[in-house]
Amino acid sequence: MLYSGIAWGEAGFEVHVVDARGETAVPPATFAQARTPELIEHLRGLPQTPVVVVESTNGVLDGRLMAAGIEVHRADPAVLPARPRFGSVPALDLARTGLANLAALTRLERARGTQTGLEDVLAAGYAASTEAVNRVTAQGRWFAHGDRDRPEVALTFDDGPQPPYTDQVLDVLERYGVPATFFCVGTYAKAYPETLARMVEQGHTLGNHTWSHPFLPELTRSQLAEQVERTGDAIAEATGTKTTLFRPPYGSRSPEVVGWLGEMDLTTVLWDVAPDDWQMPGTDFISGTVLDEARAGSIVLLHDSGGDRSQTVASLSDMIEGLLARDFRFVVVDDLLTTD
Incomplete structure (x- = not known):
């Protein structure tokens, strides 16, 4: 099983893929925002399509990834290192979090998007x-x-x-x-x-x-x-x-x-x-x-x-x-x- 973390920053997206031992499976890659289709093809072109882990501040990729048939999980702050002021935690941390504790993450559903499992929290925030x-x-x-x-x-x-x-x-x-x-x-x-x-x-x-x-x-x-x-x-x-x-x-x-x-x-x-x-x-x-x-x-x-x-x-x-x-x-x- 391969696990890929996708981090975001001002310049675009960082992708890091690890194997079942937590070791880097392929060289890390970065993709500018306009190269999102290439990012998806990069993941689909691996010998095994990895499970992707994003964090809750990244709501711009999951729909496109799931539309391409890629399994996506959301890692929430409780299971991650502290985020910087701008950007997400590193992609390697996201990938290794998926490997170590996938059950603690939320598998996203295409019809629910990044907010999968947060509906009650959203409603409570509204109230x-x-x-x-x-x-x-x-x-x-x-x-x-x-x-x-x-x-x-x-x-x-x-x-x-x-x-x-x-x-x-x-x-x-x-x-x-x-x-x-x-x-x-x-x-x-x-x-x-x-x-x-x-x-x-x-x-x-x-x-x-x-x-x-x-x-x-x-x-x-x-x-x-x-x-x-x-x-x-x-x-x-x-x-x-x-x-x-x-x-x-x-x-x-x-x-x-x-x-x-x-x-x-x-x-x-x-x-x-x-x-x-x-x-x-x-x-x-x-x-x-x-x-x-x-x-x-x-x-x-x-x-x-x-x-x-x-x-x-x-x-x-x-x-x-x-x-x-x-x-x-x-x-x-x-x-x-x-x-x-």
């Missing part, structure tokens, strides 16, 4: 944060929808950019003249600046979705700040524009996280319509859910990265045409949140 959320909502810094009296809808896309799906989404939006808001992860914003530039040229808005799609309650304030600031810098470098829109991965939060986000002068944007397109439930299900649940002021959560997003792309035409037939106007989040 515990109600008072903190109410405070920032009253300050106009936290939204799940816009004005219910205005027939407007905002389409939003998370986790990108990722070829080829982001460009395919942009093609459909361009064909219909529909603006959208893209909440980008920094690691891929850095890799594909030309795609971000195209978004701005087409009239779309960009938001910050952290650097590596982590589970926020496990971060310190300084770790969260690094995730946000570096992603903001990558977006600004690619587009020449600064964003203060922020979407927490999974909507994850705690009272402390909500307070920290408020101190960072960010406007947190959630959603009220989510067809769970990342689970690949079928094109008709995705478009049908949006058409059934969209109301005036709705913010629709979709994904242009994180795995196979062909169903999302295929659902867009029916979704857009159906909402236009109901006399909805499409707006970017900034416009949706603007009060007259």
Whole structure:
């Protein structure tokens, strides 16, 4: 049995593979963010496809790995060395943790993603944060929808950019003249600046979705700040524009996280319509859910990265045409949140 740890940092991903004795099985390899397909082929090309171990701050790879048929496990902080301020623990530590104690890790499920097994923790965080959320909502810094009296809808896309799906989404939006808001992860914003530039040229808005799609309650304030600031810098470098829109991965939060986000002068944007397109439930299900649940002021959560997003792309035409037939106007989040 082979075990591979995948670590992340500003420059991309580090891959280390060990054998059943904990010894390095193949030379360690590094892959820039744009070489993620090569990383996957590197693992699949080994004599035996390894069990992959990632940590809870790495939410950008698991969907793509599992779509390629690779078994992925999440190692949580309790079984790992302390993380640095930015980046993950070394890949070798992750690989050897999988070898030594795979049963203590969480095997990820494609239909549940990196949050596999954390659903109750997420729900508890939502409940515990109600008072903190109410405070920032009253300050106009936290939204799940816009004005219910205005027939407007905002389409939003998370986790990108990722070829080829982001460009395919942009093609459909361009064909219909529909603006959208893209909440980008920094690691891929850095890799594909030309795609971000195209978004701005087409009239779309960009938001910050952290650097590596982590589970926020496990971060310190300084770790969260690094995730946000570096992603903001990558977006600004690619587009020449600064964003203060922020979407927490999974909507994850705690009272402390909500307070920290408020101190960072960010406007947190959630959603009220989510067809769970990342689970690949079928094109008709995705478009049908949006058409059934969209109301005036709705913010629709979709994904242009994180795995196979062909169903999302295929659902867009029916979704857009159906909402236009109901006399909805499409707006970017900034416009949706603007009060007259």
